[in-house]
Each structure stands twice: as structure tokens, then as C-alpha cells.
Amino acid sequence: MNSDDDKFREDAPVVQNIAVKDLSFAYVKDKLILKDIDLSVAAGEFVCLLGQSGCGKSTFLRLLAGLERPTRGEISIDSRPIEGAGLDRGVVFQDYGLFPWMTAGENVMLALKQRFPGRSVDELKSVALEKLRGVGFDGAVFRKLPRELSGGMQQRVAIAQAFAVDPPVLLMDEPFGALDAVTRAMLQDLVSELWAKHEPKKTVFFVTHDVDEALLLGSRVVVLGQSPGGVIFDCRVPAAGGASRSARFESTEFVRLRETLIRHINRDVAERLSRDGLFARGAK
Numbered sequence: 200m201n202s203d204d205d206k207f208r209e210d211a212p213v214v215q216n217i218a219v220k221d222l223s224f225a226y227v228k229d230k231l232i233l234k235d236i237d238l239s240v241a242a243g244e245f246v247c248l249l250g251q252s253g254c255g256k257s258t259f260l261r262l263l264a265g266l267e268r269p270t271r272g273e274i275s276i277d278s279r280p281i282e283g284a285g286l287d288r289g290v291v292f293q294d295y296g297l298f299p300w301m302t303a304g305e306n307v308m309l310a311l312k313q314r315f316p317g318r319s320v321d322e323l324k325s326v327a328l329e330k331l332r333g334v335g336f337d338g339a340v341f342r343k344l345p346r347e348l349s350g351g352m353q354q355r356v357a358i359a360q361a362f363a364v365d366p367p368v369l370l371m372d373e374p375f376g377a378l379d380a381v382t383r384a385m386l387q388d389l390v391s392e393l394w395a396k397h398e399p400k401k402t403v404f405f406v407t408h409d410v411d412e413a414l415l416l417g418s419r420v421v422v423l424g425q426s427p428g429g430v431i432f433d434c435r436v437p438a439a440g441g442a443s444r445s446a447r448f449e450s451t452e453f454v455r456l457r458e459t460l461i462r463h464i465n466r467d468v469a470e471r472l473s474r475d476g477l478f479a480r481g482a483k
């Protein structure tokens with residue numbers, strides 16, 4: 200770690216535990232999206248939230264971000280209920296979240312400025328440059344506007360920005376959903392590497408509907424069921440952050456876990472269809 204990094208890591212908020220207790224949520228009265236969720240997440244876990252489209256994964260992330268309030272129950276960070284957005288949590292969304300009128304470097308500098316208001320422009324610039332280098336960019340990208348960068352490059356800037364601000368908790372909502380397969384694989388490796396090498400490890404909540412992505416990145420996978428979404432499966436992933444992509448996919452333990460996850464998701468879909476009467480109609 201260099202001296203710039205040292206200066207920009209002091210006073211970093213610490214988070215030991217996130218507790219979700221009896222959480223239910225509805226956007227409109229009497230239509231629960233999430234129901235009776237209990238979850239305890241320790242510092243440094245990489246939790247992938249997996250589930251079918253519409254089951255409430257993004258809603259759960261919005262509750263963690265403090266953008267929505269629970270209808271029932273609560274989410275607390277180190278015993279303090281979440282009451283809004285906070286510097287202890289950073290977010291990365293699918294649409295990159297960069298200001299289009301600012302260069303990549305200025306976007307990172309702005310985020311740093313909000314987190315470290317007392318730093319000089321030169322200090323902010325030097326750390327922003329360092330963080331962009333950390334995700335594989337050179338100085339030229341610092342001066343580019345988002346529209347001059349590909350989707351994958353913009354998402355890399357957003358990841359550099361999120362890690363630069365150094366929140367102990369990172370909330371990522373399908374950040375690679377809009378990217379092609381090759382860029383997606385590259386960024387999965389990047390996030391995995393940043394999480395594994397960063398000490399103390401960040402607590403990450405990562406929304407995806409891709410079983411392989413969840414198993415590749417997560418140290419834990421939590422599956423949400425459908426309508427209203429509750430936790431239908433919760434498991435640890437062996438060798439998180441360590442083994443290579445190919446080693447992970449080839450291990451027997453991993454293959455079994457993958458099959459189990461797919462089985463749980465398929466069963467949930469079948470139960471939902473049956474509840475909605477679709478199986479019965481199809482059988483006629």
C-alpha cells in the first residue's frame with residue numbers, strides 16, 4: 200500500500216455484522232414482495248443474492264442501501280437500524296452510475312472528495328489515477344468522458360470508484376448484466392481479485408440471476424424464492440476468492456452445489472406455476 204492509500208484509508212468506517220430480522224416489504228399495500236427474511240452476514244462475506252426475475256433481489260439491495268424502508272422487521276448494521284444511505288455502504292448498479300459530463304478521473308475524484316472532504320485536488324487526483332491503474336487503466340482513460348468508453352470500461356471505472364471510496368460494505372446490483380460474455384468474465388475476475396486481496400475484506404452483496412456467476416464470485420449464496428420472496432436456500436461456497444475459474448468449475452463439490460442450486464430454483468418456479476394454476480391448465 201502506498202502513502203496516498205494510507206491517507207485515504209484513515210477513519211474508514213468499520214462494519215462487523217449485518218442482521219436482517221423478520222424483514223417483509225411491500226411497495227403497495229397488501230402486496231408483499233419480500234416476506235419474513237432472516238439473515239446474519241459477517242464482515243468479509245461475499246453474499247450472492249440469486250433468484251428468478253422479479254423475486255425481489257434488487258428490492259432487497261435497495262433496503263440494504265437505505266433507499267427503501269422495511270414494511271415489517273428491520274435491517275441493522277452492528278445493531279444500528281439502517282435509516283438511509285451512508286458512507287459505510289457503496290453501490291454499483293448495472294447502468295454504471297457515472298456522471299456523463301465528467302471524465303472518468305473526475306468521476307472517481309468526486310466520489311473521493313465526498314468521502315475525504317479535506318484532501319487537496321492534487322491528492323484526490325493522484326489517488327484517482329492510482330485506483331484507475333488498479334483496474335488496469337492508464338492515464339489516458341482518466342481524461343475520457345464516459346461516452347468515449349465502452350460499457351465494460353465504464354463499469355470498470357465504476358468499480359474503481361466504489362473501491363476508491365473504500366466502504367466496508369459494497370452493494371452490487373447485476374453490475375455485469377448488460378455486458379458481453381468476455382467482458383463479463385474479465386470483470387468477474389477483477390471483482391473477485393479486488394475482494395480477495397483487500398484487507399480487511401469488504402462485505403459484498405451481489406445480485407445476479409446467473410447460478411455460475413453466483414458460485415464463481417460468492418463465498419455464500421442466498422437464494423430468494425418467488426412472490427413474496429423469502430430465503431429458500433443459503434449455502435457457503437468452497438474455496439471462495441482462492442481457486443481459479445477452471446479449478447472451481449471442475450471440482451466435484453462445486454458441481455454438486457451448482458446442481459443443488461438449480462434444483463431449488465426450478466422447484467420454486469414449478470411451485471409458483473402450480474400455485475398460479477398454469478400446470479393444471481397445461482395438463483388439460
Ligand SMILES: Nc1ncnc2c1ncn2[C@@H]1O[C@H](COP(=O)(O)OP(=O)(O)OP(=O)(O)O)[C@@H](O)[C@H]1O
Pocket residue numbers: 226227232250251252253254255256257258259408
Ligand atoms: N418502485 C416500485 N413500485 C412498485 N413495484 C415495484 C417497484 N420496483 C419493483 N417493483 C416490483 O417488485 C417486484 C420485485 O422487483 P425487483 O426488481 O426487486 O426484482 P428482481 O428480483 O431484482 O428482478 P430482476 O432480476 O428482473 O431485476 C417486481 O414485481 C417489481 O415489478
